Every structure is written in structure tokens, then in C-alpha cells.
Amino acid sequence: MFDFESYHKAESVDEAIALLAQNPKSIPLAGGTDVLVRLHQHHQDYRHVVDIHGLKELKEISKNPNGVIRIGSGVTFTTLTEHPLITGNIPVLAQGASSVGGPQVRNVGTVGGNICNGAPSADSAAPLLILNATVVLKGTQGQREIPLHEFYQGPGKVDRMESEILTSIVIAPENYQCWFAKYHKYAMRDAMDIATIGCAGACNIEGGLVNQLRLAYTVAGPTPLRCWKTEQIAKGAKADESLLELVKSSVLKDLRPRDSWRASKDFRQHVIQTLAQRVLQAILNQCGEVKP
Amino acid sequence: MNRNISFTINGKSVTLLVDVRQSLLEVLREHGYTSVKEGCGVGECGACTILIGNTPVDSCLYLAVWADGRTIRTVEGETRNGDLSEVQQAYLDAGAVQCGYCTPGLIMTSTAFVEKNKDNTSISRHDIKRAHAGNLCRCTGYETIIRAVEQCLTPEKPNQDTHCKCKAESGE
DSSP: OOOOSEEEEOSSHHHHHHHHHHOTTEEEESSOTTHHHHTTSOOTTOSEEEEOTTOGGGSOEEEOTTOOEEEETTOBHHHHHHOHHHHHHOHHHHHHHHTSSOHHHHHHOBHHHHHHTOOTTOTTHHHHHHTTOEEEEEETTEEEEEEHHHHEEETTEESOOTTOEEEEEEEOGGGTTTOEEEEEEEOSSSSSOOOSEEEEEEEEEETTEEEEEEEEEESSSSSOEEOHHHHHHHTTOBSSHHHHHHHHHHGGGGOOOOOOSSOOHHHHHHHHHHHHHHHHHHHHHHHHHHOO | OEEEEEEEETTEEEEEEEETTOBHHHHHHHTTOTTSOOSSSSSSSOTTEEEETTEEEEGGGSBGGGGTTOEEEOGGGTOBTTBOOHHHHHHHHHTOOSSOSSHHHHHHHHHHHHHHTTTOTTOOHHHHHHHTTTOOOTTOOHHHHHHHHHHHHOTTSOHHHHHHHHHHHHTO
């Protein structure tokens, strides 16, 4: 028996917002693969549940005529992995989603939950960060849209007000068209494991030069992080092997990995640099395949 | 905190009174579906795997009330009129059962995978492994489990061969 005091099932997003506003201590329950684990024992922050599991309006993925991709927060990792709008336009997000936990968890766990629980290790976060994703939140004060990197505030902390529901994640066409991208997760096992380090990169290359580089990491700081300084340095650099060295020498300045029982800080720093090179190499290879 | 829920399980419609705090695992076991095992209780071992529709789900991390209106399959429903399902028979042929605790969950994961990929000729061992990555076998009998699934997807391979190969390689 899970340990909570009150339970309300929302039939719509608006009802969920009203229920959350009625009791500011309540928490939204979507896929449950994180929240229900915490509800096995008494947890003072998880006493009141607003159930948004299976809300159809949060399960849609769409692309409008302008190329804007909108992903409902209740979309599962399995759907992200298999949906043609994702695999066809932003395969880097499918790579991230397919590396989450195991199949049963991916069948139920949601991308909105992955973001809202604020985990530094969220596998969908690094790909979404390099896609410059914005998150859409709806609450009693109305709707607002903020960049994902601003949504993250600290470990387990995100900028979601008590009455708000993260309804969707939006990716603009200029953030995926003409970009080559790759996600690489390094973990101790190939499945059912939390990333030791996760790295997503994207490159926009023009005439053999880096027009723009984007690089984001998980488990390399208190939240998933973009590598702003490195991205700046890489601007205009040659899109060849020398880029790998350039990024390797700069990337640690952007990140704050730490010691934990999973891995030491030193080891994480080593993996951070190695993954930067692997991800960039994969991107350069993709680029070469398109323009032989 | 009680609710009535109705669902179809193994082809049978049922209506049950459940506490909203109960997992589907608890409710199913209370009502005699004891093939559904509790292992870790946190979605890591897959011993409690059931199919919701045709999708493998850990029933330990699934509220019983979410099953309302859904179709559920457990291993109890896979044997029909005394005949084992194709996957069950393949597990038997491959010797894919040791202590048996993980078997009901694994059979459901394999069943969903085999049904989904029956006509897919490009399935690799890697695909089989990935699809079963959410089910742990503490006896570590994975090799025979993978062979059982391979047998279902390449039925022209004689069962006897699979059996002999398995014995030879495991040194039995």
C-alpha cells in the first residue's frame, strides 16, 4: 500500500490546476515511476496526490506547418523513442528517451515527469537542452513559456509553481533543422542504470566551419547543464578533428561534477572529456555522410 | 479511499473494490493472480511484469485504479485448454527456467515482444536483450531465455537442436 493521505483524479488539465490550487501541498502524479517509489514510505512532501496519469490532452505530439514541434508532458519515453515526428526530426531526443531505465519504465514514465522532478541525471534533459526547448506551464495565473535551462534551479528544484502543470515542451524549427546532433549516455550497465555522465551535442556547420555548437551534460553539476563558454569558443572553429581537442580543453570550465558513491569527480571529469570527443566525432561523421 | 474499478483480465471481465493506495500488483495477488511476483517493488527487477493492453508494465509501480477500463494479461491466461502458449513452450524447450521466480514476468515480456515482432525478419539478439533489459533473473539464466525468444521468432529451427546446443554450451 502506498503511503499518502488524499487522492484526487483530475479529468482535465484545468481540473488538475484547480485541485493543485486547492491544496498547495499536493503533487501531480503522472507515470509514477519516480513518485510511487517515494510513496512506499512516509514522505512529508508527498502526502496529497493529484492524479494526471493518462490525461489524453497531455499525450499528444504535433508539428505545425511552421515546423514547431510540441510534445505533451504526458508522452512516455517509449512513444518518444518510436514516434515518427521525433525519430524523423529530432532523433537525438529519441536517443535520450531510449536510454532511460528499462522497457517497463519507458512504457509508463513520462518526459514531463523526467523534467519536473529536477534530477541532474534526466536522460531527456541533455537532448532537450541542446534543442533549446522551452517548457509550457499552465496554472491559476495563466500560461507561461520559459527556456528549459531557466526552468532548472537546483538539484530536485524546478521553477514550477504549486498550482502549475507542465503541459508541453516546444522545439522551434531553427533549433533542429540544419543541425546534426547526438546523445551519449555513459553508465555502468547498458540498461536499468542512472547515467554516470550523459552528453548531448549539436552542431550547425557552414562551409567547413562551426556556425554554432551546443553541448549539454547530465550528472555534471547540480542540474543538467549547457556548456556556454565552450559553445562560445567553438564559434567559427574548423569542423574537423581539431574541434575535438578545442572542446576537450574547455569543457570542464563549464561543469561542476562531484564525488558520489557512483563515481569520483576525477573519473567523471575524464568521462566528460571523452564523451565530448565521442559525441563530436559522431556529429562530424553524420555531417560527412550528408555532404560527401 | 475505496473505489470500484472494472477491467478485463485474461479475457474475463471483473469489477473489484480497491483502495486507491493499492498497487495493481497487490490487488492482483489478493485476487489469486499469484503468478505476479513482487521482487524489488521499485521497478527495477520486472518480476511483477504484466501486460496492459499489449504493453509490458511493472505492476508494482502502477496504481490499481489506473487499470480501470483496461485489458490485462498475466501468465495465468497464457495457457489455454491445457495448451501452453508458444512462448511458454519455448521456455520449456530451451530450459529457460531455473528457480522460476522471474519466469512469469519474463514470459509476459517475451510474449509482448514476440507478438509485436512476429513478422519482423530483422530482429537481432541485441533487440531481444534490449526488450528484456527490465527483467532480472538472479539465477542469471539469460542465455536460455534469449534462445527461447529466438525459437519463437525462427520457428523453422528444430526445438531439439536448441535444447542440445544449450546443454553443450552450459556444460550440463
